[in-house]
Each structure stands twice: as structure tokens, then as C-alpha cells.
Amino acid sequence: MKQWTPARLDGARPRYIELAEAIRADIDAGVLAPGDRLPPQRRVAQDLGVDFSTVSRGYAEAVRRGYIESFVGRGTFVRSQDALPERPDPRRALEEDPMMNMPPEPDDPVLLARMQKGLEHVSANLLPLLRYQSVTGSPQDRAIAAEWMQAGGLPCAPERLAVTPGAHASLYAVLTVLAEPGATVLCEEVTYPGLRSIAARLGLRLTGIAGDKDGILPEELDKAITCQWPAALYLNPTLQNPTTRTMPAARRREIAEVLQRHAVPLVEDDAYCFVAEDAPAPVSSLIPDLGWHIAGLSKCFGAGLRLAYTTVPQRSQMGQFSQALRSMHVMVSPLNLALLGRWIEDGTAAELQAFVRKAAAARQALAAEVLQECFTESDPLAFNLWLSLPRGTSRAEVMGRMAGRQIGIMPSDAFTVTGLPEEAVRVCLGGPISLEELRGDLIALHDAVTRKDWLG
Numbered sequence: 001m002k003q004w005t006p007a008r009l010d011g012a013r014p015r016y017i018e019l020a021e022a023i024r025a026d027i028d029a030g031v032l033a034p035g036d037r038l039p040p041q042r043r044v045a046q047d048l049g050v051d052f053s054t055v056s057r058g059y060a061e062a063v064r065r066g067y068i069e070s071f072v073g074r075g076t077f078v079r080s081q082d083a084l085p086e087r088p089d090p091r092r093a094l095e096e097d098p099m100m101n102m103p104p105e106p107d108d109p110v111l112l113a114r115m116q117k118g119l120e121h122v123s124a125n126l127l128p129l130l131r132y133q134s135v136t137g138s139p140q141d142r143a144i145a146a147e148w149m150q151a152g153g154l155p156c157a158p159e160r161l162a163v164t165p166g167a168h169a170s171l172y173a174v175l176t177v178l179a180e181p182g183a184t185v186l187c188e189e190v191t192y193p194g195l196r197s198i199a200a201r202l203g204l205r206l207t208g209i210a211g212d213k214d215g216i217l218p219e220e221l222d223k224a225i226t227c228q229w230p231a232a233l234y235l236n237p238t239l240q241n242p243t244t245r246t247m248p249a250a251r252r253r254e255i256a257e258v259l260q261r262h263a264v265p266l267v268e269d270d271a272y273c274f275v276a277e278d279a280p281a282p283v284s285s286l287i288p289d290l291g292w293h294i295a296g297l298s299k300c301f302g303a304g305l306r307l308a309y310t311t312v313p314q315r316s317q318m319g320q321f322s323q324a325l326r327s328m329h330v331m332v333s334p335l336n337l338a339l340l341g342r343w344i345e346d347g348t349a350a351e352l353q354a355f356v357r358k359a360a361a362a363r364q365a366l367a368a369e370v371l372q373e374c375f376t377e378s379d380p381l382a383f384n385l386w387l388s389l390p391r392g393t394s395r396a397e398v399m400g401r402m403a404g405r406q407i408g409i410m411p412s413d414a415f416t417v418t419g420l421p422e423e424a425v426r427v428c429l430g431g432p433i434s435l436e437e438l439r440g441d442l443i444a445l446h447d448a449v450t451r452k453d454w455l456g
Contacts, residue, residue: 002036005047014434015050019058024067027078034080038068054436057107064109099408101241101384102431103275103299104359111355114348121342122335129334135326136318137163137337144341145309148349152274154282154295156311162321163337165329167271167296167308171234172198173324174267174292174310177317179204179231185267186224187234188216192241192269193414195234204231208418215240215247218254225262232265238279239272242415242426244382249280256286263290265313271296275356275381289313297340299383300353305336357381363429363438370442374449376427383430389423393449398425401448406433407441 006022009015026032038044041055048055059076062068070076106112122129137145139158146158164170171194179185181203187195189208199206209216209224215237224230235255237247247255259266268284273295284291293311301307312318343349361380368378371387378385389395395411402409408428412421427445429438 002032002038004032004036004039005044009048009050014432014437015054016057016061016434019044019048019055020061020065020067023058023062023078024065027067032078034078036078038076038078040075051436057434060107060109064112097408099410099428100303100431101299101408101426101428102303103301103356103383104363104430105302105432106352106355106359107434108355111348111351114346114351115343118339118342118346118348122338125338129338131334133331133334135322135329135331137332138334141337141341144344148344149295149309154270154273154293155285156293156309160312160315160318162310162312162318162325163332164308164310164325165332166298166303166306167269167294168194168198169306169325169329170294170308170310171195171267171269172202172328173321174294175199175202175204175232176324177320178265178267178292183231184228185232185234186221186228186230187417188236188240189418190243190412190415191234191417192236192271193410195269196414196417206417208416209233213245214251215245216255218251218258221255222258222262225258225264230264232267233259234267234269235283236269236271237283238270238276239379239382241271242384242410242412243377243386244379244384245377246276246279246379247283252280252283253286256283256291259290260287266291268293269296270294272299272382274300274353275360275383276379277357277381284311284313287313300356301340301343301349305340306333307336307340360430362435366435366439367427367429367442370439371446371449374446384426384428387425387427387445387449389425389449392452393423395421395423395425398445398448402441402445405441405444406431406437407445409445 006019009018041059042052045052045055063070066079068076069079141163142158142161145163146156146161149156175198184205184207185199186207186209188211196206207224207228210220211217237252239246266284266287268282268291270282270293282293284293291313295309297305297307312321360383364378364380364382367385375388376385389398399409399411410426412424
């Protein structure tokens with residue numbers, strides 16, 4: 001057995017990642033040779049002064065990357081140099097944005113290996129995937145999309161389905177089709193910040209509709225339509241960003257009835273439809289001639305894919321919608337489509353979906369434990385929570401005290417359409433942060449909200 005101890009970890013990144021990279025660094029330096037048996041994890045934990053679980057995750061990460069291999073009853077060994085895969089480029093890990101509502105990242109080596117295997121399909125078809133292709137995806141990709149949506153309880157006709165470069169791109173294109181500059185678009189009083197950004201770019205006026213815990217009020221929607229004759233209503237009714245509320249079926253039917261009566265189009269941003277379980281049928285499915293449905297994929301499979309499935313209410317509108325997409329994005333990435341298509345067909349997508357749901361529930365449970373004295377709104381499958389601050393505590397104060405933390409916090413100002421922003425913040429629980437690191441940041445957040453003895 002090799003008498004090996006890695007260099008002391010500096011804590012600049014998660015320790016288990018540093019341990020995996022220390023193994024690779026010592027392989028490259030010749031300190032570790034192919035076939036060398038690594039010391040037991042408990043001994044390494046003692047030598048480094050870290051938890052056993054940290055070393056266990058570090059070894060697992062090194063196995064996932066292909067640096068070492070483990071055998072039950074025999075131990076862990078350095079792989080042959082010829083078998084070592086491409087080394088991760090640390091520069092690729094520098095650009096994540098913790099302010100975005102990211103899903104938890106998988107850490108299971110088996111699942112990660114399955115995800116990476118999908119790239120073999122992409123590699124085998126590389127040249128055709130580098131060519132210009134359909135702006136809304138090939139017939140094969142649309143058929144795969146329709147099957148995935150059917151499996152998720154979201155029936156749709158493939159001829160009315162477009163694959164787009166993300167939900168944000170779909171939303172931009174839909175509003176380009178529906179609204180002229182100066183038109184009014186209705187939405188929730190507290191809504192997705194991306195809508196505010198797009199509306200500003202397109203010269204649209206947003207009007208927030210009052211609501212309760214079940215969503216916007218039908219009578220308030222009716223009144224706003226009568227007074228303002230809007231171009232459309234925008235809704236995010238499932239795991240709403242930022243409150244995490246899900247509109248119940250009865251309220252969805254009431255909203256659909258008002259829209260149908262006034263013939264007002266609906267833009268339904270269903271960003272979490274592949275994460276939520278047992279959500280009611282989309283509002284757009286109740287008014288198929290008026291409802292645009294945007295099924296986001298970023299929250300289930302990762303934002304880097306930049307993919308979404310958009311159902312167009314009338315087939316005659318597909319050309320106009322496609323032209324709007326083409327003018328802004330040319331086409332959806334065939335490389336990304338091929339990867340996701342392979343994941344769906346070989347079952348990796350379903351496994352990743354199950355992981356995200358389980359990991360989200362674990363993070364929500366941790367947040368509920370640490371923040372039990374705070375007033376929060378959340379859902380077991382959401383990646384964030386909505387934290388209302390106690391009297392005397394401002395969102396600016398909390399943001400200042402949490403500066404430099406890995407956990408992403410965004411003030412209510414970014415989400416507020418109508419009225420003054422309340423003293424509240426959105427707290428993101430997903431992304432690359434580990435449960436151990438998340439616990440530390442949540443404890444700091446708890447203190448920032450509840451304690452008044454901070455001296456700066």
C-alpha cells in the first residue's frame with residue numbers, strides 16, 4: 001500500500017473536489033503510479049483533519065473522473081495512465097451564477113458516468129450536428145420531446161411543438177408575436193425577473209394582478225382586462241418563482257374561463273413542470289386555442305443545455321413564432337438536442353429527474369430545520385424559498401451580511417411589478433454548493449435575520 005498523503009487542502013473550493021484534484025496532480029507528478037493502492041479513507045481523513053464523508057466523496061469524485069478505481073474487498077488503486085480521461089479544466093468551473101435558481105448538481109458517480117456516456121452519441125454524430133438545422137428542432141427531436149412531455153403528464157401534438165434555445169428565448173419570441181411596443185401584459189404582482197427584463201426590451205408595460213395564496217384573483221383579472229385590454233397574461237403557476245406556490249386546479253379553471261371569455265392569450269411559463277409532482281394540468285391546456293405553454297428544461301437537466309419545449313396554440317402561428325426565433329437565435333443547438341435526446345431515450349433523463357427531486361427535498365428539509373424560527377414559504381421540490389423578514393430587519397441589511405457567501409440571495413425588488421417591494425428575499429438552495437456548505441450558509445442567514453448584535 002502506498003504511504004501517500006495529499007497536500008493539505010486550502011479550502012478555496014469544496015474539500016472533496018480539492019482531494020480529487022490532489023490525486024490527479026500527484027499522478028501527473030509521478031508521486032502516484034499506475035497500480036498504486038491508496039490508503040484507507042479513514043486514515044486520509046485523520047491525516048488531513050477532515051470528516052470521513054469528505055474523503056469518501058473525494059475518492060468517489062476521483063473514481064468518477066477516472067483517476068482511480070475501487071474494488072470491494074481489495075481497495076482503491078490508481079488507474080493506468082492510458083486509461084486516464086481528459087482532465088477537467090478548472091477554468092470551466094469559474095462562471096456559475098449563484099443568483100440564478102439552479103437545480104442541485106448530481107454527485108453520484110454512476111449517474112454522472114451515464115450522463116457523460118451520452119456524449120459518445122454526440123461525438124459519433126459530430127459533423128452533421130455542426131451544420132445549420134431547423135430553427136425549432138428536427139422531426140426526430142420534436143417526436144422525442146412529445147414523448148417526454150406525454151410521460152410527464154403534458155400531452156401535446158408534435159406538429160404544435162417547437163424546441164427552442166431555452167424558456168427565456170421562447171418567452172421573448174412569444175411576446176414578440178403577441179404584443180406591439182407600448183402594449184400591456186398582465187402578470188402576478190411578484191413575478192419572474194426575466195419577464196421584467198424582456199418587457200423593458202420590447203417596450204411593453206407590465207401590470208401586476210392582485211392575488212392570494214392560490215394565485216391571481218379571477219375578479220381582479222377580469223377587471224384589468226376590461227380596463228386595459230392587454231395583449232396577454234403571463235403566468236408561472238407551478239412552483240412560482242420566487243414564492244414557490246402552485247396554483248390549485250380550481251383557480252386554474254377560473255383563470256382559464258376569464259381568458260376564454262375575453263379571448264386574451266395566455267403565456268404559461270412552466271419552468272418547473274418536469275420537477276413538480278402531481279401538479280394540476282397546465283392552464284394553457286384548458287384553453288388550447290389561446291394558451292402558449294413553455295416547458296423549461298433548465299431546472300431539471302441544467303441551464304447549460306439552453307433548451308425548452310414550447311407548445312403553440314394554433315398551428316397557423318408556428319411560422320410567425322419560428323421566424324421570431326430565427327431572427328434572434330438562428331436555431332436551437334443540434335449538439336444540445338442530441339445529448340438530451342440520448343438521455344431521454346436511454347433512461348438517463350428519468351434518473352436525473354429523480355435525483356433532482358430527491359436532492360431538492362433534502363435541501364428543503366435542511367432549510368426548514370435551520371430556518372425554523374424564520375417566516376418562509378417553500379415547496380419540498382423547489383430549489384429556493386421565499387423569506388419574509390421580521391420587523392426592523394431590511395433586505396439590504398441581510399444582503400450585506402451575507403455578502404461573499406456561496407448561497408444565492410436576491411432581494412424582492414427584482415421580482416416586484418406593482419407597489420413597493422416587501423422586506424423579503426429569495427434564497428436559492430441549488431447549484432454546486434454541497435449540503436455541508438449549505439448548512440453553514442443557512443446558519444449564517446438565520447443569524448443575519450434573527451440576531452441584532454452584528455458589528456459589521
